[in-house]
Amino acid sequence: MKTLGDTLKCAREEKELILRKVAAEVDIDQSLISKFEKNERKPTMEQIVRLAKFYELPESELIINWYSEKIADELKYTESTSEILKVAEEKINYYKAQENGK
Amino acid sequence: MKTLGDTLKCAREEKELILRKVAAEVDIDQSLISKFEKNERKPTMEQIVRLAKFYELPESELIINWYSEKIADELKYTESTSEILKVAEEKINYYKAQENGK
DNA sequence: TTATTTTAGACAAATATTGTCCAAATTTAT
DNA sequence: ATAAATTTGGACAATATTTGTCTAAAATAA
Numbered sequence: 001m002k003t004l005g006d007t008l009k010c011a012r013e014e015k016e017l018i019l020r021k022v023a024a025e026v027d028i029d030q031s032l033i034s035k036f037e038k039n040e041r042k043p044t045m046e047q048i049v050r051l052a053k054f055y056e057l058p059e060s061e062l063i064i065n066w067y068s069e070k071i072a073d074e075l076k077y078t079e080s081t082s083e084i085l086k087v088a089e090e091k092i093n094y095y096k097a098q099e100n101g102k
Numbered sequence: 103m104k105t106l107g108d109t110l111k112c113a114r115e116e117k118e119l120i121l122r123k124v125a126a127e128v129d130i131d132q133s134l135i136s137k138f139e140k141n142e143r144k145p146t147m148e149q150i151v152r153l154a155k156f157y158e159l160p161e162s163e164l165i166i167n168w169y170s171e172k173i174a175d176e177l178k179y180t181e182s183t184s185e186i187l188k189v190a191e192e193k194i195n196y197y198k199a200q201e202n203g204k
Numbered sequence: 205t206t207a208t209t210t211t212a213g214a215c216a217a218a219t220a221t222t223g224t225c226c227a228a229a230t231t232t233a234t
Numbered sequence: 235a236t237a238a239a240t241t242t243g244g245a246c247a248a249t250a251t252t253t254g255t256c257t258a259a260a261a262t263a264a
Contacts, residue, residue: 001196018209029255034211041253060182067186071173072193080162081194084169085187091174092183094103120240131224136242143222 004065005039011055012037026050042070106167107141113157114139128152144172 023030035041048066052059075081125132130149137143150168154161177183
């Protein structure tokens with residue numbers, strides 16, 4: 001299972017960059033970036049965008065990983081998760097339909 | 103689309119109770135309960151449990167609603183939501199499998 | 205070993221959530 | 235219509251959660 005952290009770490013290793021260097025370029029503390037790679041902290045959306053740009057990764061891939069991990073974290077110790085996700089999707093579709101027909 | 107707030111309000115009206123009364127019984131400010139019913143605030147899990155008990159509603163129904171609304175809120179203005187949910191489910195299943203085989 | 209890179213942990217700063225109160229608005233009853 | 239009761243909105247303080255920063259320990263490479 002490839003995590004957001006894995007993706008970021010791979011991207012950095014591909015380019016053979018050290019944390020200090022990336023940190024300077026994207027203006028994020030190197031310790032934070034290390035934690036992103038180890039999934040100990042979640043980047044903010046703005047950080048995601050900057051990292052995607054810097055590593056030349058598709059932003060959408062990172063965002064999908066970001067949200068799905070957030071949700072997985074929330075439901076990790078919960079029952080009826082597939083039911084919850086099913087209902088969540090229904091509600092989202094309902095809200096979005098509302099928005100369009102506004 | 104039946105919300106958690108709808109469920110709580112219906113339950114209260116079924117029993118013909120006023121907010122003040124419920125508030126006293128479950129020890130939650132009546133203004134808060136009003137907001138729960140209008141989906142302006144989310145109850146905490148503890149409050150969910152107390153309300154379910156008081157109204158004699160299945161706790162799991164409320165919890166499913168609670169989580170699914172939380173997720174729907176998070177994804178309301180996001181793209182690729184069904185992809186996100188799909189990936190989220192995969193990750194959850196992965197984590198849970200890990201837990202069992204620990 | 206020494207130098208470099210990565211990681212862990214503590215802590216303050218910034219955000220977000222929650223509970224409480226009160227008065228305005230709404231509804232119901234007289 | 236007025237008065238009484240109920241519901242609701244909004245402001246604010248209290249709490250909790252998340253985030254950024256720093257420092258030094260741990261790990262890795264030279």
